[in-house]
Amino acid sequence: MDEQHIQARLIALLRQDKLSLWLEPFTTDTGDPELHKIQELAVKYAHVTGFTVEEVMSSLESIRSDTSRKDEGNKEFKVTSVASLELHLPREEGEKKKRKVPLKTKLDITTQELKNRISEEFKFKHFNLILSGKKLSLGMRLDEQNVKNNSKIMVLNVTSDEVKNMMLEEEEKKRSQDEGVQRTQKGFQILSERDGSEDPTTTPFLEIADQKGNPLQIPNDERKALILAMGFHEKGRALMKKRDHSAALCHLLLADEQFNKCNSALLKTVDNFAVLQLDIVWCYQALGQLECLNDARQRLSQAEECFQRCYGEQQSRLQLIKGHTGGEDVLFLRLYLLQSVLAYHDGKKDQASNKLKEVERLFGQLFLDPDKITQLMGLGFSEQDARLGLRACRGDLSEAALHITQRKKEKKEMKEREREKRRQRLQDINTLVELSFSKRDAARALHQARGDVDKAYNILLDGAEAQTQTQTPSSDRQIKLDQLVSYGFQLDVADSALRLMGDDLQLATQMLLDHQGVVPPDLLSPSPPSSSSEEPSTSFSSDNTASASSPLDEELVNEALEDIPRHEEDYLDLTLEEEQELMKSIRSHLDKQPTTSG
Numbered sequence: 001m002d003e004q005h006i007q008a009r010l011i012a013l014l015r016q017d018k019l020s021l022w023l024e025p026f027t028t029d030t031g032d033p034e035l036h037k038i039q040e041l042a043v044k045y046a047h048v049t050g051f052t053v054e055e056v057m058s059s060l061e062s063i064r065s066d067t068s069r070k071d072e073g074n075k076e077f078k079v080t081s082v083a084s085l086e087l088h089l090p091r092e093e094g095e096k097k098k099r100k101v102p103l104k105t106k107l108d109i110t111t112q113e114l115k116n117r118i119s120e121e122f123k124f125k126h127f128n129l130i131l132s133g134k135k136l137s138l139g140m141r142l143d144e145q146n147v148k149n150n151s152k153i154m155v156l157n158v159t160s161d162e163v164k165n166m167m168l169e170e171e172e173k174k175r176s177q178d179e180g181v182q183r184t185q186k187g188f189q190i191l192s193e194r195d196g197s198e199d200p201t202t203t204p205f206l207e208i209a210d211q212k213g214n215p216l217q218i219p220n221d222e223r224k225a226l227i228l229a230m231g232f233h234e235k236g237r238a239l240m241k242k243r244d245h246s247a248a249l250c251h252l253l254l255a256d257e258q259f260n261k262c263n264s265a266l267l268k269t270v271d272n273f274a275v276l277q278l279d280i281v282w283c284y285q286a287l288g289q290l291e292c293l294n295d296a297r298q299r300l301s302q303a304e305e306c307f308q309r310c311y312g313e314q315q316s317r318l319q320l321i322k323g324h325t326g327g328e329d330v331l332f333l334r335l336y337l338l339q340s341v342l343a344y345h346d347g348k349k350d351q352a353s354n355k356l357k358e359v360e361r362l363f364g365q366l367f368l369d370p371d372k373i374t375q376l377m378g379l380g381f382s383e384q385d386a387r388l389g390l391r392a393c394r395g396d397l398s399e400a401a402l403h404i405t406q407r408k409k410e411k412k413e414m415k416e417r418e419r420e421k422r423r424q425r426l427q428d429i430n431t432l433v434e435l436s437f438s439k440r441d442a443a444r445a446l447h448q449a450r451g452d453v454d455k456a457y458n459i460l461l462d463g464a465e466a467q468t469q470t471q472t473p474s475s476d477r478q479i480k481l482d483q484l485v486s487y488g489f490q491l492d493v494a495d496s497a498l499r500l501m502g503d504d505l506q507l508a509t510q511m512l513l514d515h516q517g518v519v520p521p522d523l524l525s526p527s528p529p530s531s532s533s534e535e536p537s538t539s540f541s542s543d544n545t546a547s548a549s550s551p552l553d554e555e556l557v558n559e560a561l562e563d564i565p566r567h568e569e570d571y572l573d574l575t576l577e578e579e580q581e582l583m584k585s586i587r588s589h590l591d592k593q594p595t596t597s598g
Contacts, residue, residue, distance in 0.1 A: 005345075006059045008293075009049055012347035014063070021064035033064060049347070050592060062100075069102060070150050076104075083107050083149040089122065090157040107143040111136040118155060130154040133246075133289060135174075177247050184251065187560030188231030190553055192224040206564075222262050229258035233276050234563045237571065240279065243578075249283040252276060274306035275331065275571055281338050285582070293345060300338055307331065324403070327392045327572045333362040337579055340586055353590055359583060365394065366576060372397050376404070384573050391572070421451075428453040432460065438482045440491050480505045489517055 014021065021027065025037045042057040049056065066086070073084030082104050089099040105114060111129060115138070118124060129136040131153050136145050147153070191206045206227055218226070232255035239248035259273050277299040284292045311318040315325040340355035368390050375397060376386035385404050393399035425446065431453060432442035437460050445463075449455035477498065483505060484494035489512055496519045497508040512518070567573070 003059060003062070006049075006051055006055055007063060008345055009051075009347045010045060010056065010059050010063060012345070013045055013048065016347065021060060021067060026064060027068070033061065038064070073102075073104075073150060077149040081106060083147075083151075085147070086150070086152045087118070088152060088154045090124075090127075090155060105142075107147055107149075108141055110139060110141055111145070112138040114142065122155075124155065124157060126158045128156045128158065130156050132292075133287065177250060180247070181250060181254065183556055183559060184232065184235045184563075185228065185254070187556035187558075188228050189224075190557055191231070191560060192227040218263075225258045225261040229255045229262070229276075230272065231255075231560060231563070232258060233272070233279070234565065236279060238563045240283070243286075245283045245286040249280065249287065252280045252283060256280065268306070268309050271307065271310045271328075271331075274303040274310065277303040277306075278331065278334055278338070282334065285338065285341055286578075293342060296338070297342060300335065300342065303335060307335070324392045326394045327388055327569060329362055329366055330391065330572055330574045330576070333359055333366060333576070334574070334579060336362070337582060337586075341582070344586055344589060349590060352586065356583065356586055356590065359579075363576065363580070363583065366391055368395065372400075376401060384567060384570075387575075388567070388569050388573055425451065428456070432456060435460075438478070439485060477503055480508075484508060484512070493517065493519055 019026075019041070021038070024034075026034050026041070038060050039057065042053050042060055045051075045060075046053045046056045069084065077083055083106070085103045085105060087101050087103050089101060091099070103118075105117070114136075115127070115129060118127075118129075131145065131147060131151060134145075136142070136147070136153075194206070232251045236248045236251035236255060239245075239251065255276055259276065281296045281299050281303075284296050311325075311328065312320075315328065318325050318328060336355050337359045340352045340359060343349075343352035343355060368387060372390055372395070373383060373386045376389065377383060379401060381389070381401075381404050385407075386400070389400035389404040389407075390397070393403050428446055428451070429439060429442045432446070433439050435457070437445075441460060441463070442456070445456040445459040446453065448459055480498060480503060481491070481494055484497065485491055487509065489497070493512065494508070497512050498505070500519065501507040501511060565571075
């Protein structure tokens with residue numbers, strides 16, 4: 001058992017017993033340890049935890065000295081702004097434990113300056129500095145990278161032969177991860193700016209819908225934040241499926257930032273925020289980030305409260321909305337499992353054991369008969385449909401087949417309604433175009449009027465009257481743009497051509513004719529995102545059948561759309577393989593230790 005884990009258990013017991021090792025009776029007035037008192041406590045805790053007396057004694061003394069040093073360091077930091085860091089140095093040959101040494105420094109120096117000092121004092125040549133699992137960047141200041149008073153920094157030694165390759169590999173990994181985040185953000189930003197006023201067959205857009213696929217209306221700023229939040233979340237979930245928990249966590253934390261920009265009332269009505277908190281804590285445990293235990297507790301508490309609000313007492317609200325509750329049980333299984341893990345690390349074995357029993361009960365209900373899945377797949381259903389259907393119907397094969405069939409029928413009807421709505425929209429746009437309005441203005445007016453063609457006509461008339469007083473250069477350009485569109489060129493292409501040709505209609509027309517109606521890619525620069533509007537709930541509804549407004553936009557949008565699952569209940573489709581592995585691990589640890597209160 002590693003020392004970090006032993007200390008975590010002992011700290012939990014000290015909190016439970018309300019004992020402070022740096023105070024009497026464990027420390028004298030002069031700050032020296034009362035060894036016989038610490039020895040008595042070590043014997044007691046060794047019996048409780050199952051660790052040896054020597055292991056407990058060593059860890060208690062480490063906790064006592066660390067806490068005393070932190071107390072002195074905190075006082076000094078308040079007065080002088082000199083921080084106390086704890087360096088974890090590499091083991092020397094023959095040592096069993098890592099060396100921990102204190103180091104005092106200002107936090108407004110760069111990582112390179114700190115490395116130079118460590119190199120001089122400890123004679124290390126090639127090494128990296130690691131804080132909370134992340135390598136500190138050489139050119140950045142310590143305080144810019146969340147280094148604080150009492151931070152623990154690992155000194156990771158590397159051999160001279162490994163240095164070049166390791167540095168290049170780390171830099172490439174960080175560059176790739178940062179680039180991935182930036183591309184994801186840009187793709188969903190483009191999508192969040194689109195309001196559906198343009199033809200979805202040429203400009204993909206997203207709308208946020210409830211579990212029945214009905215678009216919901218929210219203020220535009222919140223809509224944009226929610227699209228970014230859900231986009232980062234879906235990307236994070238895609239990475240979790242690949243067990244790339246480090247990259248996933250990066251995206252999930254960004255999703256959390258965006259969710260917190262939304263109205264709190266909105267987050268209380270949908271389960272997305274709760275699922276995100278579960279996913280973040282799942283990544284914490286997968287990465288072994290024990291330093292995040294306090295944050296994990298808060299997130300699990302938020303998740304549990306959110307589930308209770310969204311689903312109602314005994315999931316009554318969920319039953320009313322969906323007609324079943326079986327599928328959401330996988331979320332509670334993961335919630336209880338993570339709560340069991342945290343209770344175990346807090347030294348509360350009874351609480352951990354009780355939670356784990358609930359997990360094992362749910363696992364027994366949710367574990368599916370492979371033969372039933374095979375039978376449903378034989379009826380033409382996908383493996384995902386089979387799994388979700390069986391869980392929704394709590395394993396009843398016949399009910400699952402009816403449930404899946406009904407869901408597919410509802411989705412087909414919804415798509416038919418969408419197609420009819422799109423057909424009617426294009427017909428209304430053409431009607432307005434025949435009345436001498438441009439296609440773009442007609443589309444936007446119709447969107448603003450929520451599909452009411454008479455209201456759209458009045459909006460266009462009001463806009464036309466406002467522009468009739470003077471003919472401005474802007475309206476002159478619009479006439480040229482409309483002229484190009486009337487020739488059959490697409491609006492975004494015509495706009496780019498005019499811009500490139502200095503608003504010269506003749507030159508723009510000739511260029512498009514010379515290049516088969518498109519602007520040569522080498523002349524294009526990434527264009528700004530298009531318009532914006534409204535629409536929130538628990539899933540994305542997308543029309544992603546066509547190209548974006550520029551080659552770069554198209555690439556980024558398509559990458560973003562790839563991460564949006566086609567099934568609205570994809571977040572419930574857990575194979576439970578990872579959960580089963582963690583269940584077995586916690587059960588093994590609990591069975592090895594004597595019972596404690598908690």
